[in-house]
Amino acid sequence: MQRKPLTTAVAWALALALPPALAQKPASSPGTSPGISDSEVRIGVLTDLSGIYSDLSGSGSVLAAKMAIDDFKATGKPAFAIRLVSADHQNKPDIASTKARAWFDEDKVDMIVDLPASSASLAAVKLAKEKQRLVIVSSGASTRITNEDCTPTALHWTYDTYALATGTASAVLKRGGDSWYFITADYAGGRALEKDAADVVTAGGGKIVGRSTHPFPGSDFSSYLLAAQASKAKVIALANAGNDTTNTIKQAADFGITRKQTMAATLMFITDVHSLGLDKAQDMYLTEGFYWDLDEQTRAWSKRFHAVQKRMPTMAQAGVYSAVMHYLKSVQAAGSDDSMTAVKKMRELPVSDMFARNGKLREDGRMVHDMYLLQVKKPAESKYPWDYYHVRQVIPGDQAFLPLAKSTCAGVRKG
Numbered sequence: 001m002q003r004k005p006l007t008t009a010v011a012w013a014l015a016l017a018l019p020p021a022l023a024q025k026p027a028s029s030p031g032t033s034p035g036i037s038d039s040e041v042r043i044g045v046l047t048d049l050s051g052i053y054s055d056l057s058g059s060g061s062v063l064a065a066k067m068a069i070d071d072f073k074a075t076g077k078p079a080f081a082i083r084l085v086s087a088d089h090q091n092k093p094d095i096a097s098t099k100a101r102a103w104f105d106e107d108k109v110d111m112i113v114d115l116p117a118s119s120a121s122l123a124a125v126k127l128a129k130e131k132q133r134l135v136i137v138s139s140g141a142s143t144r145i146t147n148e149d150c151t152p153t154a155l156h157w158t159y160d161t162y163a164l165a166t167g168t169a170s171a172v173l174k175r176g177g178d179s180w181y182f183i184t185a186d187y188a189g190g191r192a193l194e195k196d197a198a199d200v201v202t203a204g205g206g207k208i209v210g211r212s213t214h215p216f217p218g219s220d221f222s223s224y225l226l227a228a229q230a231s232k233a234k235v236i237a238l239a240n241a242g243n244d245t246t247n248t249i250k251q252a253a254d255f256g257i258t259r260k261q262t263m264a265a266t267l268m269f270i271t272d273v274h275s276l277g278l279d280k281a282q283d284m285y286l287t288e289g290f291y292w293d294l295d296e297q298t299r300a301w302s303k304r305f306h307a308v309q310k311r312m313p314t315m316a317q318a319g320v321y322s323a324v325m326h327y328l329k330s331v332q333a334a335g336s337d338d339s340m341t342a343v344k345k346m347r348e349l350p351v352s353d354m355f356a357r358n359g360k361l362r363e364d365g366r367m368v369h370d371m372y373l374l375q376v377k378k379p380a381e382s383k384y385p386w387d388y389y390h391v392r393q394v395i396p397g398d399q400a401f402l403p404l405a406k407s408t409c410a411g412v413r414k415g
Contacts, residue, residue: 035336037108040081043069043324044109046099046124047139049088052217052242053116055271057139060309060317061114062086067304068324078332085109091116093123100124104131110337111136111327114320118142118189125154134339136327138319141189141241141267143196143402146366150409153339155346155365158319158355159289161189163371163400165197165239165266167287170204171373171392172235172264178206180264181233183224183248185240186213193239193266209233214240221248222255229257241267246275253280269314273388278379281388289371290315290355291389301354312386322355323367358397364409368397 045065047057062084069082085107089096096115103109104127111134115121121140128135129151136155137145141164145156180201184194190213198208210231212224218240225248228236236257238245245265252263265272268286292302292312301321305313326346331337334345351359356369373393382388404412 035334035338035341036080036331037110037337040083041328041331041337042083042085042107042109042111043327044100044103044107044112045084045086045114045320046089046096046103046112046120047086047114048091048116049086051088051091052244053091053139055275056242056269056314057114057116057316057320060305060311060313061138061320063305063309064313064317064321065113065324067301068321068328072325072328072332078328079335080331080337082328089115089117089120091120093117093119096120097123097127100127100135101131104128104133110134110339111342113323113327114138114316115140116316117187118144118192119187121145122149122188125149125151128153132339134327134342136323138323139316142192144188144192146362146364147402147408150364150407150411152365152411153343155323155343155361155367157323157367158315159287159371160366160401161192161196161266162402163289163395164287165193166200167371167373167395167400168264168266168285169197169200169237171285172262173201173204173206177235177262177264178204179209179233180206180235180237181209181228181231182211182237182239183221183228184211184213185216185218185244187216189241189267190216190239194237197237197239197264197266214244216240216244217242218244219247221251224248225252225255225257229255229261233261235262235264237264237266238268239266241269242272246272249276249280249284269316270312270386270388271314273376274311274386278377278382278388281376282378284376285392286374286376287371287395288315288374289369290318291372291374291391292318293387293389294372294391297354318355322351322353322359325353326351326359360397362404364404364407364412366401366404368401370397371395371400 113136116139138158143160184190273281330345347361359369374389
């Protein structure tokens with residue numbers, strides 16, 4: 001029988017207030033696990049398998065989800081089977097929505113994870129609200145996911161534009177970078193990155209001297225870089241991601257810009273640094289939610305990942321592992337794969353794994369955890385493969401992410 005959509009108010013009430021027994025799906029058939037539909041939990045990794053974000057998410061995100069499932073099974077015999085499916089949304093919101101709908105309606109997928117490209121993330125969030133199913137965004141960046149477009153069944157796990165842009169902007173501003181020129185990708189995530197960083201700059205006494213907007217994806221950034229060079233801004237800020245970021249930095253080096261003006265990436269991954277090489281990326285500041293070489297726990301997991309993927313994981317891929325693992329633990333503890341019941345349990349349990357040691361899922365869907373201000377090493381400072389970062393600052397989660405008091409999410413209880 002098809003489920004009837006819930007109003008936003010009723011959905012939030014169920015997610016935050018009702019006991020699990022009132023929020024579960026109809027009782028399972030005789031012989032099946034209580035509260036687990038079809039005695040099977042189905043997880044879909046909806047990602048970019050072939051495009052601009054495939055290095056930072058893609059097949060690595062699928063692998064991370066599989067590792068989480070394998071590790072969960074290894075902790076003991078779960079009371080349900082687990083099925084993993086994956087698909088390429090090509091960074092297009094219509095494809096993301098169509099695939100998610102098919103998964104929810106035909107394949108009975110319980111949870112979708114990853115979702116690079118903010119437009120694709122937001123399309124899936126909207127559909128999940130309609131279908132009362134769960135989505136956990138790891139690779140999408142827009143703060144809209146936990147603000148104006150928040151829903152009871154949409155969680156934002158790894159990073160967002162506020163945490164990334166404010167961490168990097170604050171560091172560069174403190175080091176004398178008080179005039180900024182933005183080169184921004186023309187989509188929701190790019191505009192959000194620019195706004196969040198610009199707010200920090202202006203609040204700290206700096207000024208924005210200009211901006212250029214480029215189509216997504218881009219290839220020739222010469223005109224934007226020349227405009228930024230002519231502006232004489234101390235900082236050229238990149239509000240883009242993936243190949244757009246690496247291509248901009250490569251072309252900036254060709255123009256000799258990096259010797260005269262500071263480049264600041266508001267969204268950059270270790271795979272981008274690897275692609276660029278330390279000679280081009282050296283000294284850049286960036287903010288990430290995970291670094292493989294942080295400690296013994298991150299190194300142990302990352303080496304397992306590297307053995308299969310032949311590269312170290314990005315924060316997005318590590319976030320997929322964490323999200324899937326916490327979801328499965330919560331389903332097991334709740335005894336149900338019903339979305340509202342699972343989310344309620346996910347909020348009750350602390351997030352503790354190699355990705356987040358002190359994580360907590362807030363009522364707006366934001367998973368709060370420490371972030372890291374990093375600086376790319378000079379070539380001579382790197383001692384072994386993938387030894388790319390100095391960890392300059394640990395940013396506590398309650399400082400890294402937008403305070404709940406400032407949230408515009410309709411489900412947040414004010415006062």
